[in-house]
Amino acid sequence: MNVRRTMPLCLLLAFAIAHASEPLERKPGQSYYFSFDPYVEYVAGDLPIVLTSPHGGRLKPDTIRNRTKGVTDMDVNTQELARAVLDALHALSGRHAHLVASHLHRSKLDPNREIVEAAQGDPMAERAWREFHDTVRLAIDSAVARHGFAFLIDLHGHAHPIPRLELGYALSTRQLNVPDAEFDRSGVIAVSTLRDLHARRGGSAAALLRGPRSLGALFAARGLRAIPSPAEPQPEGHPYFNGGYIVRRHAAAPDTPKVDGLQIECPRAGVRDTAEARARFANITAEVLAVFLQENHDFRLDAKK
Numbered sequence: 001m002n003v004r005r006t007m008p009l010c011l012l013l014a015f016a017i018a019h020a021s022e023p024l025e026r027k028p029g030q031s032y033y034f035s036f037d038p039y040v041e042y043v044a045g046d047l048p049i050v051l052t053s054p055h056g057g058r059l060k061p062d063t064i065r066n067r068t069k070g071v072t073d074m075d076v077n078t079q080e081l082a083r084a085v086l087d088a089l090h091a092l093s094g095r096h097a098h099l100v101a102s103h104l105h106r107s108k109l110d111p112n113r114e115i116v117e118a119a120q121g122d123p124m125a126e127r128a129w130r131e132f133h134d135t136v137r138l139a140i141d142s143a144v145a146r147h148g149f150a151f152l153i154d155l156h157g158h159a160h161p162i163p164r165l166e167l168g169y170a171l172s173t174r175q176l177n178v179p180d181a182e183f184d185r186s187g188v189i190a191v192s193t194l195r196d197l198h199a200r201r202g203g204s205a206a207a208l209l210r211g212p213r214s215l216g217a218l219f220a221a222r223g224l225r226a227i228p229s230p231a232e233p234q235p236e237g238h239p240y241f242n243g244g245y246i247v248r249r250h251a252a253a254p255d256t257p258k259v260d261g262l263q264i265e266c267p268r269a270g271v272r273d274t275a276e277a278r279a280r281f282a283n284i285t286a287e288v289l290a291v292f293l294q295e296n297h298d299f300r301l302d303a304k305k
Helices: 009-018 078-093 115-119 123-147 180-186 195-201 205-210 215-221 245-252 275-297
Strands: 040-043 049-053 098-102 150-157 165-168 259-266
Touching (some): 049 078, 078 098, 078 150, 078 275, 098 123, 115 123, 123 150, 150 245, 150 275, 180 205, 195 205, 195 259, 195 275, 205 215, 215 275, 245 259
Parallel strands (some): 049 150
Antiparallel strands (some): 040 098, 165 259
16 A cells, blocks of 8 residues: 555545555555655565654645644754665665654654654644554564564664764663663663563673673674663763653563664764765664674574575
8 A cells, every 4th residue: 555645635535445454465665655644654574673763854844833842853864874774684684674754854743752742732743643653563563473573773863972872772871870780680671672582581681781792782893882882881971862752662661572672873973974874884783683683583684585
């Protein structure tokens, strides 16, 4: 079901009613829009990886009121970064990750907030917010049905003084700023975005988040500074984005079984600023996921089919 903006509303409604009870065949790699206004794009996938891009949109329709509270600046080039990751994963595996992207500018909608702050009472923004999160759920359900698990990556951009990847697992600076033994005793991994993975595999929660085989370690080994990681295990007093509404709702919540993931906040210079930088980040991310998913889910990402 690839709904085009040019389709008359009456035909759109008739199409939706006629096909409401039919299963939709979604081709991996194909973009879909499920409403008349193309504010939320879904790229169907056949990998267990679900990418979200909530802050890279550029559309500013006059029919949606401007948000007056909260952050309204876009994360520059993050949608392009997400598409670069899609391409790198396809090049490595021959298959496609899922992508859910908001095309609305953040001044109109912020899908990474709960609906009150996200849409600030505008009906069309509220509809787009629901569509975004329903589509994330659709992508996750598809991944779980096919592979038995889903791995969610929410991509963002930051302008903090330290140019490093900030890996957000829905754990606060206070929760992370403790020694490994205390972190393990605290049990906070049970409310993190890796809760299901840790419950299944056990072992040290600190090692999973910042040990030698953690995502942060794998990124750092390939030249991308990251926190948490063995070299930078704790935010200490520095700015750090720990994971927002999207990963907390779709990966960290108790009603999200078989789903893990994280929020990745990317610096601009050397990661988002040029096509070459985005391609480098994307290729490294694909390599990192290949290692992490094989070691933790016994899933071969680089096995082309």
